[in-house]
Amino acid sequence: MTPEMLSLSNSPGIFIGVMLVKILVVFMVVMLSVAYATWWERKIIGHMQTRLGPMRTGWHGLLQPFADGIKLFFKEEIIPTQATIVPFLLAPAMILVPALITVAVIPFGPDLHIGNFLIPQQITDLNVGVLYILAFAGLGIYGIVLAGWASNSKYSLLGGVRASAQMISYELAAGLTIIAVFMLSETLSLREIVALQQEPLWGICSFVPNWYVFTQPLAFGLFIITGLAEINRTPFDMPEAESELVSGFCTEYSSMKYALFFLAEYANMIVISAITATLFLGGWSAPLNWGLFNMIPGFVWLLAKVYFLMFCFMWLRATFPRVRYDQLMRMGWKVLLPLALANVVVTGLVVVVLQ
Amino acid sequence: MLDSYLPILTLIIIAVGFSFGAAILSRLVGEKKPSTVKLAPYECGMPPVGSARERFSIKFYIIAMLFIVFDIEVVFMYPWAVMFKSLGLFGFIEMGVFILILLVGYAYVWKKGALEWE
Numbered sequence: 177m178t179p180e181m182l183s184l185s186n187s188p189g190i191f192i193g194v195m196l197v198k199i200l201v202v203f204m205v206v207m208l209s210v211a212y213a214t215w216w217e218r219k220i221i222g223h224m225q226t227r228l229g230p231m232r233t234g235w236h237g238l239l240q241p242f243a244d245g246i247k248l249f250f251k252e253e254i255i256p257t258q259a260t261i262v263p264f265l266l267a268p269a270m271i272l273v274p275a276l277i278t279v280a281v282i283p284f285g286p287d288l289h290i291g292n293f294l295i296p297q298q299i300t301d302l303n304v305g306v307l308y309i310l311a312f313a314g315l316g317i318y319g320i321v322l323a324g325w326a327s328n329s330k331y332s333l334l335g336g337v338r339a340s341a342q343m344i345s346y347e348l349a350a351g352l353t354i355i356a357v358f359m360l361s362e363t364l365s366l367r368e369i370v371a372l373q374q375e376p377l378w379g380i381c382s383f384v385p386n387w388y389v390f391t392q393p394l395a396f397g398l399f400i401i402t403g404l405a406e407i408n409r410t411p412f413d414m415p416e417a418e419s420e421l422v423s424g425f426c427t428e429y430s431s432m433k434y435a436l437f438f439l440a441e442y443a444n445m446i447v448i449s450a451i452t453a454t455l456f457l458g459g460w461s462a463p464l465n466w467g468l469f470n471m472i473p474g475f476v477w478l479l480a481k482v483y484f485l486m487f488c489f490m491w492l493r494a495t496f497p498r499v500r501y502d503q504l505m506r507m508g509w510k511v512l513l514p515l516a517l518a519n520v521v522v523t524g525l526v527v528v529v530l531q
Numbered sequence: 532m533l534d535s536y537l538p539i540l541t542l543i544i545i546a547v548g549f550s551f552g553a554a555i556l557s558r559l560v561g562e563k564k565p566s567t568v569k570l571a572p573y574e575c576g577m578p579p580v581g582s583a584r585e586r587f588s589i590k591f592y593i594i595a596m597l598f599i600v601f602d603i604e605v606v607f608m609y610p611w612a613v614m615f616k617s618l619g620l621f622g623f624i625e626m627g628v629f630i631l632i633l634l635v636g637y638a639y640v641w642k643k644g645a646l647e648w649e
Contacts, residue, residue: 184534195538203545249553252562257570258582269550276546280539300538307609308539329572330583341591344598351605358612427573432557436550502648505594509646513601513637520608521630527616528623 182293190293198299206279209482210442211241217490224494244435251431256327259428263326268429268436271319274312275443281305282450283367285460285474297460297474298367305366306358309451310351313406316444317343320408320425323437327428335424338414338501343406345508350402352516356395356523357388357455370459383464389456394519396456398512400485403452405508407444410493414501449485450478457481593645604633 184191215230215237222229230237255264285297302308317340324336361369375386389396405412416424426437453459459481460474499507572579611618611626618625640646 184537191534192537195541199538199542199545203542249557250561251557252564253558254565254569256572257567258572258579265554268554269547272550273543273546276549277539277542280542299542300535302535302539325584327572328583329579330574332572333583333587337587337591341594344602345594348598348601348605351602352608355605355608355612358609359615362613362616364609364613422573422575431561432554435557436554505648506646509597510641517630517634520612521627524615524623524626528620531616531619 180293181287182295187293194295195299198297202279202284202299203276205479206276206443206446207439209446209479210439211245213442213445213486214244214438215240216486217493220487220490221494224491248435249432253431253433254428256329256428258328260326260328263322264428265433267319267323267326268433268440269319270322271316271440272436272443274315274319275440275447278309278312278447279450281308281366282454282478283370283459283474284478296367301365301367303363303365306354306364306455309447310347313447314347316440317347319440323429324425327425329428331422331427332425335416335421335427339408339425342408342412342414342501342504342508345505346402346405346412346512349508349512349516350399350406352513352520353395353398353402354455356392356516356519359520359523359527360388360391366454366459370454370461373458374461383466385458385461385463387456387458392456392519392523394515396452398516398519399452399456402508402512403448404489404492405504407441407448409441409445409489411496411499412504413498414504445486445489446482449482449489452485453478453481590648597640597645600636601633604629 180186182191182194218240219229219237230240233239233243255261280299281302283296283298283301288295288297320339320343321336324332324334324339327333357369358364361372363369363372369388373385373387376384384390408414408416414424416426421427426434429437458477460478462469462472462477572583574580607629608626611622615622
């Protein structure tokens with residue numbers, strides 16, 4: 177009997193069970209990665225500034241994320257009297273939820289063959305996977321704007337307004353950048369995009385996989401920059417700019433609601449790293465088509481790529497000063513946007529000529 | 532259809548549940564000692580002056596307007612990009628015309644100074 181794809185119609189019970197297991201595993205991995213990303217970032221930046229970073233809680237501060245979490249959990253919750261209550265309470269969830277659910281379309285391994293069923297190692301394989309990611313990335317902006325506006329504090333409002341202008345400007349460039357990838361892949365399903373990247377490089381070199389970073393290096397660079405700007409990481413952390421805006425849009429938040437903003441920031445970092453890894457760095461596939469490398473399970477490669485990209489983001493934070501707001505907007509609209517458009521046209525030209 | 536979107540619905544429910552659950556639990560166990568000063572908006576320790584919701588620079592509105600126009604044009608390019616190889620030269624030239632029109636608008640916006648942030 178040939179294996180068939182597990183679906184709701186051929187065995188609903190198993191489908192729902194497998195779905196719940198996959199969701200819980202991915203959710204736990206993301207949450208743990210988020211928790212340890214905070215520790216990891218403090219350690220990296222500490223060592224880069226010849227400090228030690230957290231050392232007191234557990235071995236080399238390994239329990240620091242839990243200590244922070246418990247502390248924030250038991251803190252007093254402050255709702256400013258001038259704030260608009262409903263959006264003020266909704267905003268943290270509106271930032272965190274899109275960040276957490278975007279990982280649903282990231283594939284983390286080849287199809288598992290169990291019994292008579294093929295089980296994709298992905299929460300769900302949407303044929304519009306990339307549009308889904310862009311849509312939810314766009315929703316995250318509402319959370320920041322609402323948080324800034326509802327707090328009714330000057331710093332928050334400035335942070336929120338800055339964030340919205342920055343994020344929509346760079347979302348435009350990011351959306352335009354990855355079009356060049358779909359012109360090559362001809363699909364928006366991330367599972368198929370990863371499969372296409374396992375083919376031999378340029379159809380000839382069978383040892384190296386056909387990652388889109390080799391065919392689209394400019395798009396890769398642009399996507400990293402726009403991604404950093406979209407998740408408000410240094411050097412584009414204008415919305416939070418602690419030296420000018422106190423804490424930007426989350427100035428008035430405290431306790432667990434502040435922690436949710438914090439979680440969202442790191443969850444977004446994981447999501448952007450995972451998307452970059454999937455679109456450009458071959459997702460869960462091994463970097464070389466070599467027996468030993470192919471034996472390592474897919475999720476290990478995906479996590480390795482994600483953590484490597486996150487390390488680079490933290491490295492950037494330790495290296496670069498914050499750019500000025502006018503420089504940021506000028507770069508987004510006058511440099512990245514034309515470059516992304518030119519990349520699309522050049523890709524189109526090359527593909528047409530090769531045909 | 533349901534196969535693809537049921538997991539997303541479940542994930543949304545879990546994520547929303549986690550966010551609100553954590554916030555509500557923390558509200559229940561957290562300290563509660565409110566005072567007038569503590570609940571005032573933060574302004575570096577000074578008594579807050581006026582409301583925060585005043586007018587801000589027109590440039591932000593312009594950016595928002597430009598975003599809508601350009602983003603819709605970008606979304607138009609997605610179906611084209613997915614079908615690009617089968618459309619061939621014809622599709623490329625057609626999109627070239629579309630991008631040219633977009634570029635005229637872009638040059639106009641640039642020339643008018645809508646992208647300037649002095």
